[in-house]
Amino acid sequence: MELAFPWPYTQGEWLAWSSAAITVLFGLVTLFAPRLSLKALRLQTAPNHPEAVAESRATMSGFYLGAGLCCILLAQPLLYLTLGASWALTAFGRVxxxxxxxxxxAYNWIVLTIEIVLAGLPLAFALGFVG
Structure with a gap:
């Protein structure tokens, strides 16, 4: 079996791949700059609870990096469906x-728009709306 990086070729693949790449970028920021990501999300940690920063690194970056990297490295439509559904449910939770x-x-409306776009790109490809 030959291992090769599955580069996107069609417009739909590029849309789905872009959502996965942005998800990985979010994951890297939450992994390596958790305080910055918490500040961007308008969250604060209690000074006497450093485990809150670990929770950000582990839980938030784990989802973002795991889902995004699997999509990028394996490029399977069902993985893109999973990524899109996850972002859609994130947007639903925000609503x-x-x-x-x-x-x-205004902050919630801006972030909701971003989440809807990040959900729509892989869903459009995985559900066959774009080729």
Missing amino acids: VSMLSDRGNT
């Missing part, structure tokens, strides 16, 4: 929060 937690802020 629920905006409706029930009085989170109707």
